Amino acid sequence: MTSPFSFRVHATDGAARTGEVFTPHGVVRTPAFMPVGTQATVKAVPVEAVRASGADILLGNTYHLMLRPGAERIAKLGGLHEFMRWPHPILTDSGGFQVMSLSGLRKVEDKGVTFRSHLDGSTFELSPERAIEIQALLGTDITMQLDECTRLPATPAEIERAMQLSLRWAERSKRAFETYETRVREGYGLFGIVQGGDLPELRVASARALVDIGFNGYAIGGLAVGEPQAVMLAMIEAVMPALPQDRPRYLMGVGTPDDLLEAASRGVDMFDCVMPTRNGRHGVAFTRFGTVNLKNARHVEDPRPLDPESRCLAASDYSRAYLHHLIKSGEMLGSMLLSQVNLYYYQDLMQGIRTAIAAGTLAEFRAATKAGWEQGDMPART
Numbered sequence: 308m309t310s311p312f313s314f315r316v317h318a319t320d321g322a323a324r325t326g327e328v329f330t331p332h333g334v335v336r337t338p339a340f341m342p343v344g345t346q347a348t349v350k351a352v353p354v355e356a357v358r359a360s361g362a363d364i365l366l367g368n369t370y371h372l373m374l375r376p377g378a379e380r381i382a383k384l385g386g387l388h389e390f391m392r393w394p395h396p397i398l399t400d401s402g403g404f405q406v407m408s409l410s411g412l413r414k415v416e417d418k419g420v421t422f423r424s425h426l427d428g429s430t431f432e433l434s435p436e437r438a439i440e441i442q443a444l445l446g447t448d449i450t451m452q453l454d455e456c457t458r459l460p461a462t463p464a465e466i467e468r469a470m471q472l473s474l475r476w477a478e479r480s481k482r483a484f485e486t487y488e489t490r491v492r493e494g495y496g497l498f499g500i501v502q503g504g505d506l507p508e509l510r511v512a513s514a515r516a517l518v519d520i521g522f523n524g525y526a527i528g529g530l531a532v533g534e535p536q537a538v539m540l541a542m543i544e545a546v547m548p549a550l551p552q553d554r555p556r557y558l559m560g561v562g563t564p565d566d567l568l569e570a571a572s573r574g575v576d577m578f579d580c581v582m583p584t585r586n587g588r589h590g591v592a593f594t595r596f597g598t599v600n601l602k603n604a605r606h607v608e609d610p611r612p613l614d615p616e617s618r619c620l621a622a623s624d625y626s627r628a629y630l631h632h633l634i635k636s637g638e639m640l641g642s643m644l645l646s647q648v649n650l651y652y653y654q655d656l657m658q659g660i661r662t663a664i665a666a667g668t669l670a671e672f673r674a675a676t677k678a679g680w681e682q683g684d685m686p687a688r689t
Contacts, residue, residue, distance in 0.1 A: 320670075515549050
């Protein structure tokens with residue numbers, strides 16, 4: 308039997324902190340970036356390469372997995388860890404965001420959400436209890452409560468309605484989670500989700516109510532949905548004082564390298580985003596000197612690698628000319644290589660943040676990192 312779910316802070320630097328989350332399938336170093344494995348796969352990247360990039364934990368998606376291949380089927384095949392051959396920690400989101408964003412027809416009620424699948428139009432119901440049940444069947448280390456995510460901009464009345472509904476669902480999610488007594492004892496965790504849109508008073512009220520309910524960790528949801536970065540950071544700053552110091556804090560669906568650096572500086576411990584792999588599939592690489600678009604014709608005869616200092620062979624060994632050729636030719640290998648380049652870059656950025664916090668030099672690291680981005684990619688010599 309493993310130890311109960313726990314979080315330990317090892318060092319702080321201002322509001323930022325570095326530590327470890329202890330789960331049944333291993334330890335997660337924080338601040339942590341979780342590659343997104345929506346449908347039991349990080350798109351175009353084998354799990355061995357994901358692990359080699361430095362990832363401690365992946366994110367899976369309840370909505371997609373409940374539709375295909377089905378939670379009960381995955382459970383029958385040994386659970387999500389066994390199914391996708393990833394024996395390390397997994398967090399699953401509750402599916403609420405996808406229900407709101409992908410389902411053409413949906414009805415939100417206090418009991419839950421009734422929606423039509425984006426795959427074939429069939430009708431499903433997702434309640435807080437069913438969301439918890441699905442995640443238990445998947446066997447994931449960190450379960451998320453069901454919530455309603457409101458797209459911004461929205462009226463204050465609509466934001467408050469969704470926030471209050473999410474709080475009622477949070478209480479039901481916790482009660483449902485606690486029925487799985489073995490999972491609780493063995494250290495599986497449940498996170499509550501702070502909502503409140505771009506209204507700081509509602510964000511604080513949501514956070515305080517969730518703390519009263521009591522969760523193993525706390526997520527900040529409903530951001531990175533089109534609002535300016537300054538608004539997102541202001542909401543983080545408003546919420547942080549209301550959240551306990553001894554629980555991990557997870558900013559959902561974020562984001563760019565700059566978002567990660569700024570949010571970690573404000574005390575966020577966990578992140579996820581599809582950006583590294585999505586951008587890689589579209590020919591864009593993240594590097595120490597900002598983004599590089601391999602579709603651009605200037606790379607057609609460039610023999611240089613993307614970054615000779617990168618740990619990723621795709622960035623340090625392959626020529627830009629070759630990567631440009633793969634992307635322009637529509638070859639799958641181009642998407643695979645650039646996705647790996649980006650995953651390595653994101654994990655190296657997180658390791659740099661962790662090291663800087665431990666050394667008390669985060670301000671210097673932040674300035675140097677931003678200076679590299681501002682310098683930009685160096686053109687080839689002619």
